[in-house]
Amino acid sequence: MTEQVDGIVCPSCQQLNLPGTLFCLQCGTYLPSGGPLRTEQFPDQHLQRAKPRSGDDAQAEQQVLGVEVEILRTHRKVLLSADSEILVGRLDAAHRVFPELDLTSDSGLEHGISRRHARLYTREGKWYIEDLDSTNGTYVNDERLTAYLPYSFDDGDTLTLGTLRLRVNLHVDARESRPW
Amino acid sequence: MKAKATISAEEDYYAVLGLPSSTTPEEVKRAYRDLARQHHPDVSGGDAETFRKVQEAYEVLHDPVLRQAYDRQRVARGLGREVPLECALTLSAAQLVALDTPQMLYALLDLHPRVPDLKQRLPLNLALVIDRSTSMQGPRIGNVKLAVSNLLEVLLEHDRLAIIAFSDHAEVVAESTPVREIARLRAAVASLTTGGGTEILQGLRAGLEQVRRFADKGTNAHVVVLTDGRTYGDEEACLLEAKHAQSEAIGISTLGIGDDWNDLFLDALARHGGGVCQYISSPAQLQELLLEHIRDLSHVSVNRLTLNVNLPPWVQLQGVFRAAPFMEALGVMPGRAFSLGQVGQESLSLLLELVVHQPDAGERRVARLDFEGIAGEDPITIRRDVNVQFVAEAAGPVEAPGRLLNTLSRLSIFRLQERAWQALERGDVKQATHLLESAATRLFEIGHRELGQVALVEAERVQRGVEPTSRGRKQVRYGTRGLTRG
Numbered sequence: 001m002t003e004q005v006d007g008i009v010c011p012s013c014q015q016l017n018l019p020g021t022l023f024c025l026q027c028g029t030y031l032p033s034g035g036p037l038r039t040e041q042f043p044d045q046h047l048q049r050a051k052p053r054s055g056d057d058a059q060a061e062q063q064v065l066g067v068e069v070e071i072l073r074t075h076r077k078v079l080l081s082a083d084s085e086i087l088v089g090r091l092d093a094a095h096r097v098f099p100e101l102d103l104t105s106d107s108g109l110e111h112g113i114s115r116r117h118a119r120l121y122t123r124e125g126k127w128y129i130e131d132l133d134s135t136n137g138t139y140v141n142d143e144r145l146t147a148y149l150p151y152s153f154d155d156g157d158t159l160t161l162g163t164l165r166l167r168v169n170l171h172v173d174a175r176e177s178r179p180w
Numbered sequence: 181m182k183a184k185a186t187i188s189a190e191e192d193y194y195a196v197l198g199l200p201s202s203t204t205p206e207e208v209k210r211a212y213r214d215l216a217r218q219h220h221p222d223v224s225g226g227d228a229e230t231f232r233k234v235q236e237a238y239e240v241l242h243d244p245v246l247r248q249a250y251d252r253q254r255v256a257r258g259l260g261r262e263v264p265l266e267c268a269l270t271l272s273a274a275q276l277v278a279l280d281t282p283q284m285l286y287a288l289l290d291l292h293p294r295v296p297d298l299k300q301r302l303p304l305n306l307a308l309v310i311d312r313s314t315s316m317q318g319p320r321i322g323n324v325k326l327a328v329s330n331l332l333e334v335l336l337e338h339d340r341l342a343i344i345a346f347s348d349h350a351e352v353v354a355e356s357t358p359v360r361e362i363a364r365l366r367a368a369v370a371s372l373t374t375g376g377g378t379e380i381l382q383g384l385r386a387g388l389e390q391v392r393r394f395a396d397k398g399t400n401a402h403v404v405v406l407t408d409g410r411t412y413g414d415e416e417a418c419l420l421e422a423k424h425a426q427s428e429a430i431g432i433s434t435l436g437i438g439d440d441w442n443d444l445f446l447d448a449l450a451r452h453g454g455g456v457c458q459y460i461s462s463p464a465q466l467q468e469l470l471l472e473h474i475r476d477l478s479h480v481s482v483n484r485l486t487l488n489v490n491l492p493p494w495v496q497l498q499g500v501f502r503a504a505p506f507m508e509a510l511g512v513m514p515g516r517a518f519s520l521g522q523v524g525q526e527s528l529s530l531l532l533e534l535v536v537h538q539p540d541a542g543e544r545r546v547a548r549l550d551f552e553g554i555a556g557e558d559p560i561t562i563r564r565d566v567n568v569q570f571v572a573e574a575a576g577p578v579e580a581p582g583r584l585l586n587t588l589s590r591l592s593i594f595r596l597q598e599r600a601w602q603a604l605e606r607g608d609v610k611q612a613t614h615l616l617e618s619a620a621t622r623l624f625e626i627g628h629r630e631l632g633q634v635a636l637v638e639a640e641r642v643q644r645g646v647e648p649t650s651r652g653r654k655q656v657r658y659g660t661r662g663l664t665r666g
């Protein structure tokens with residue numbers, strides 16, 4: 001017998017692992033290389049957010065309550081609270097993208113919806129939409145938006161994300177709404 | 181003898197050898213060797229008739245030409261029905277050096293459902309148990325109503341749905357009703373109002389009772405619990421109900437809305453009930469997730485799946501994990517059937533950590549894995565042997581298969597953060613901090629920067645002696661358990 005093989009000492013935490021162990025039981029280090037398994041591409045782009053444009057008619061004093069969005073293709077309606085901004089896109093739990101309005105089941109991928117496609121929010125009684133540099137763009141009543149610039153929209157307007165059309169209904173009573 | 185989908189008549193040679201019809205020539209050889217030894221007329225307990233059948237089966241199945249001809253005949257006789265799961269095995273090493281000391285072997289098992297016939301799905305027998313406590317008011321209950329209305333549109337006429345609302349007590353808003361009477365169900369959904377506290381047990385019991393009334397093996401019976409709060413004092417009773425339900429083939433899943441529910445309890449409830457627990461971080465997601473969830477339920481390829489791991493005395497089971505569709509530690513004990521619940525459209529992957537202590541060279545069976553389940557109305561079995569060649573000297577460095585490494589790297593992150601929460605429970609702040617930081621580092625390494633950032637923020641809180649945020653904790657737990665997805 002030449003030398004006694006007791007195990008693999010982890011280079012990061014000194015834990016003794018059994019021979020054949022691939023990831024240190026204590027700290028998760030990849031043992032055969034003693035470092036990262038390999039470098040993978042970062043899935044999330046860091047977003048630089050533009051300040052919302054304060055419109056001329058910002059003095060609109062009416063109280064904004066909530067928004068109902070209808071996905072015209074499926075007639076699915078989603079009720080959203082105005083309390084915080086609404087991310088629109090496709091759910092991707094693995095990359096921790098949790099949109100408030102997830103268009104996955106409305107054939108979002110086929111319609112060119114990005115994971116982080118656009119965001120909706122209210123300022124001083126008006127609703128705004130901002131494209132988040134999506135691959136296939138965002139349109140308000142067929143007018144293409146410039147990425148990261150907020151555009152206001154009104155009741156009954158059509159928002160098009162990629163090729164998916166949504167209608168907004170602003171007369172929604174969500175007075176009871178609380179932060180989610 | 182029980183009838184099996186792959187074992188339907190005595191002249192089924194695959195059945196005689198106890199093998200699936202997708203078996204390999206090596207497995208045929210091995211099964212023959214074992215059975216011939218066991219049934220040889222010269223040994224005690226041997227039997228000439230069985231021995232003859234085993235020989236006959238082997239002679240046909242080990243010859244490729246004869247086997248092909250036999251397979252055609254078998255299909256014509258209606259014996260050729262395939263098990264609806266394909267099973268693939270990946271080992272960290274096909275060869276191990278025979279050592280005087282224990283060593284680690286990883287086995288990854290992928291069970292792929294064959295594409296189910298969508299038109300032939302079993303009718304659903306569902307109960308929705310909906311939290312109507314005060315905290316559900318506003319967009320939460322609004323989206324629950326929309327989600328259930330949408331659900332009604334996609335269910336089929338012969339599916340059944342019961343709706344139970346619970347707060348401090350339970351109310352059957354709609355008794356189990358066939359979906360063809362959609363107007364009644366719609367009216368029930370519309371009548372939902374909020375108020376009161378959260379006590380899951382009564383709601384769960386009422387839901388199970390509704391489902392039980394129409395439970396038979398020709399339906400897929402399932403209770404879905406939607407809640408945003410914590411139940412106090414009735415957790416144990418709920419888990420007991422879930423265990424009973426599973427023995428009656430009624431599944432239970434849980435959907436936790438927002439950040440205030442008890443993740444450990446809802447996880448356990450779903451695990452005992454053979455279902456899934458899902459985190460709904462925003463109200464609008466509810467519709468997608470509920471629809472997706474019910475779609476999965478309606479495409480069940482195998483129900484009541486169990487796994488039995490059998491090991492020789494020189495092998496120890498260190499751990500068994502579900503790796504996909506989501507990660508979870510499974511309390512599998514060797515020699516005892518462990519319930520895996522149902523397999524839907526997505527593949528089920530299991531990872532086994534085996535500690536092997538074998539000092540002698542030669543080919544050996546390290547583990548035998550037996551699955552049993554119900555496909556449609558038929559019992560099925562799948563057997564997989566894990567065989568390894570033990571050699572005196574290493575042939576040179578061998579890299580483990582990429583798919584296995586990928587799974588293991590994600591699983592190790594999932595385990596780091598699970599251990600962190602356990603350490604915190606014990607009050608071991610230093611260990612919890614360290615484990616969360618390690619999890620964050622590994623997340624950065626594999627490119628999940630945002631999730632890593634969340635883990636890091638929670639690690640800093642823990643280190644300062646502050647409770648982790650309930651949102652951060654859920655994001656880390658449910659985000660990492662989904663790392664092997666897609």
Ligand SMILES: [Zn+2]
Pocket residue numbers: 010011012013014015024025026027028029
């Ligand atoms: Zn280590």
